Amino acid sequence: MAPKTTSPWRIDRKGVIAIVVAAVLLLVAGGSWFVNSVQPASSTDDNPLGGGRFYVNPDSSAVRAAASASGDSAGPIQELAATPQAIWLVPEEHPAASITAYVRGVVADAAATDTVATFVVYGIPERDCGNQSAGGLSAEEYPLWISAIAEGLGTETSAVVLEPDSLALANECGNIDSRIVTTQDAIDRLSDSGAVVYLDGGHSNWHPAAETADILKRAGVDRVRGFATNVSNYNTTADEVAYAEKVSALTGDAHFVVDTGRNGNGSNGEWCNPSGRAVGDVPAASDDGHHDADLWIKTPGESDGECNGGPPAGEWWNAGALDLVRD
Known part of the structure; x- marks a missing residue:
């Protein structure tokens, strides 16, 4: 379910930023498929994610795809590129030796634009248990990698799944x-x-709330902000919020975020590149109960794996991206 571990190609950073700016201008001039995709998050007194906007990565896979998009696909792909999305940190692309500088640069860029960066830390030993996103670090390497990430995060507010x-x-x-x-x-x-840290809370169509709450408590959810649900999945926001509030009630009122990147049409029961899905609510903070924010955590347009016509996990899949927008 993770992004590809190495970027397929790179383009000049200044060129990438110009593409994002051009995409935003295009949306302002010509309309938008998503409503208020980069509007400031709603402000709440006790929500650490409620005071600003979310960061748009100028080197995301969507931005790189937008650089070569043309014809009818150009507008939708540019729209995706202009929407705030999480940045996945995987050791295959960002090893311990370089990840501190990379994360520090993103955090500084976000602070300079008065936005909050969202990171997904994805390098745990036995990652994905040999499934589509198998990999991860050894038990000896992983703690050092996490420490390097923490050093890069510094003291600026960022969201970490x-x-x-x-x-x-x-x-x-x-x-x-x-x-x-x-x-x-x-x-x-x-x-x-x-970092405002959210642990893995699964999703509403997986484990019962009590089972999820039990493992979250054992893992230390009381020492972080809360948990994330629906990551890389398609369940409706309403279903996720209902499930997450049950988990919250069993974990001392832990807060949560919901991945809405691909849940606009809900789930058809499949998790790997299902057809007929759609982008969901754009990233924004919430002041509803223990619900901190809707976030685009899994990048819309990146494949879940080699299934239903998709490329390997994490690779950009233009046809899949267009389906998400058009549906």
């Missing part, structure tokens, strides 16, 4: 105890940064 699927998959993987220990250590290493 810590290891999607790590806790929800742990029972199937047979490594609940080690996953809990690894998660607790990662929380410790991120604790002095400005």
Whole structure:
């Protein structure tokens, strides 16, 4: 479910930024498929994500795709490129030796534009348990990588989704105890940064709320802001909020964020590149209960894996991206 571990190609950063600016101008002049895709998040007194806007990565896969988009596909792809999305940190692309500088640069750029960067940390040992996004670091390497990320985060506010699927998959993987220990250590290493951390809360069509709450409590959800739901999945926001509020009630009122990047039409029961799906609500903070924000965590347009006509997990899939917009 993760992005591809190495970028397929790069273009000059100044050129990328120009593309994003041009895309935004195009939307202002010619209309928009998504409503208020870059509007400021609503402000709330106690929501750490409620005071600003979310960061648009000038080197996202959508931005790179927009550089070569033409004809009828140009507008939709540019719209995706102009919408704030999470930045996935994977060790295959950003190893410990370089990840501090990379994260520090993103955080500084976000601060300069008065936005909040969203990161997904995705490098835990036995990542995805040998499935489409198999990989990750060794038990010895992972703590050092997390510390390097924490150093780059500094004290500026950023949102961090810590290891999607790590806790929800742990029972199937047979490594609940080690996953809990690894998660607790990662929380410790991120604790002095400005990160607003959300653990893996699965989704509404997976484990019962009580089961999710139990493993979240064991992993240390009381020491972070809360948990994330629906990452890389398609369930409706209403279903996710209802499920997450049940989990919250069982975890001492933990807060949560919902991945709405691809849930506009809800789920058809498939998780790997299902047809007929659509982009969902754009990223914005929430003041509803324990719901901190809707975020585009999984990048719309990046494949879930080699299924239903898609390329390997994380690779840009232009046909899939256009389907999400048109549906």
